[in-house]
Amino acid sequence: MRIDPRIGSILDKALSGGEISAGEAVELMKIDENSHEMYALMSAGNTLTRRQFGDTGEVYAQVGINLWPCHRSCAFCFFGEDWNLIRSPGELSPDEVVLRVKAFEEAGANGIFLMTTADYPFERFIEIGRAVREAVSPRMPLAANIGDFTAEQARQLVDAGFQGVYHVFRLREGRDTRVDPEVRLRTFRTIRDSGLALLSCVEPIGPEHSPEEVVEAMFRGREFGAVNFAAMWRVPVPGTPLAAKGKISEVSLAKAVAVTRLVFGDTIRSMGVHEPRVLGMRAGANSIAAEAGPNPRDTAEDTAKGIGYSVEACRNLLREAGYTPLQGYTKAFQK
Template identity: 30%
Template sequence: MDDAAVSLLRKVSERKPLTEDECVYLLGFPEDSPEADMTVCFADRLSRIANDNTGEIGAQIGIITGPCIADCGFCKYAVGTTDADDFVMSDDTLRDYIGRITEHGDVTVISLMTIHSFDFEDLLGAVRVAREEAPEDVVIAVNTGDLTRQQCISLRNAGVGRAYHAIRLGEGDVTRLNPFDRLETVRNLMSASIGVVTCTEPVGPEDSAREIVRSYLGSEKEGFIHGSVAKRVPVPGTRMGGCGEVSDRRLMHIASVLLLSTAWKADVSAPVGYYGGFYGGFGKVYAEYAGNPRDPKDYSEKSEGRTVGWARRKLFEDGYSKIRKADGSTVPLDRDYLRMTGSL
């Protein structure tokens, strides 16, 4: 076992955050090494202490999809490679999705996703429908293209409490978007009192440990409320569909180092940290419905099967003993609960 790696984990246990160089050092070990395994186990233990071994579910609904001018090399909707048609979800369909998703009260946030190019009035109308249909305790979020400050204010007034926005790895090179425009949207959202979460993504085999760590730590300094990490999924037909992907084990190694880098910053009483996005794991799982940029099928819930039922099973299989409901209460996550919610 590498003495320096052990020393760095001991540093985290003493409530001291890791530096960029220290994170890069920990990521320098192979994903199947004892050092990587030790890092993953330590991060998992800290996160379970923080959340009392409680899982949480969010859900994303693709409400506006089709050929997108952002032309991201990893996205199935990239205008240069897609065969998708323009699609705007009807109000009745959205109501049906939300009713089914929130039926058992254990989805805490619903995110409405659009492509980069969309009609703002369509999004605003969908937000109003979602806020009206979803229980009051469920947070309504958006994952959408760049926005003006006034648009962000309008979204906030319509009921949006959270937004996902990211300056992706390779932004401006593998996408047609300007990183500064992405950052301006983040600041517009924050100025409208919308909490912004982000993700260091999409991680591919070509991305260096330093690039990944620098992106994550930079997001924390920018004022995002949570950050996480996600890998690039090779979607057939996209420009980057043949560029490979990192393994799930390597992704967990990366996620663990990033969690440990900020493990004590949010609350000295528990290792909550800045890491808290759904996409990266640690007890938070996202179900995905309708159009999804990473799924070649039109309806993600019928393809990868990442429904709310799948999310409950995933948390159960990962050893979480409770699940958090939208009202803040918790219930035991056992086979009886899975049967009761139709998740088996």
């Protein structure tokens, strides 16, 4: 079987440890999804991951803390104040957060994320973080998924026991969101200069995003030294403005995973796909996430009863994709 020699040479370069350029990544993103080249691309992503991580797959688990209208009103988010979708605002108490995190730990999660809306009080988040830190194994890595923050707040996160932060410059940030892109970038610089590891993602990918936009997000993550990077599709949450634009296919998501994997080479410690899907895990992703509590992609008050996966379901999916779920704690949340 022959594949396009130009595509073949880009894949060979990545497979032999070379860095591919943004232009080359765009060429890969434009591959016809029913072509031999598509499967060669997925194979290259899969090969890089299995060569670097063996057959080890990882499950992270995220607890959403609050269900509040958020004044940023991102055009894809269930929490957006302007979309008026939240019927009963609320938040988990520190004890409830701890209970959920402990349940995730007992189920075998390899790392924990705590998530709030962008405007959640920082001090309250730190209190919850400290309570979680005390309750779980000292070896359990913790990551914060919160709004933008300062260098002083980064120090407080480290003091409270966090090793990492999930931070993203969303596709069309500042246009589909009311987040100032400059503030977003400032937080990336803050993270780079802090003791916190950066976990990031190209998200939320919709059918309208060009290959160039998607690739730009990958390179931004690489520039800021992300230790885990993922590709995530946009879930069309009914009632949000972007829902009408629909959703990319699982194959398109797998393509974004594979290209991301090639862009990052061996600079990352794990590679993710959101939401958990086998095709993405056959294209270079070896980490997926279980979720509980409120979630911006879900209309259920507790995503564990909605679209969120349990740790057990994630571990089963890893096995289905040919991975052995990691026993113990990830080393991915390290600078």
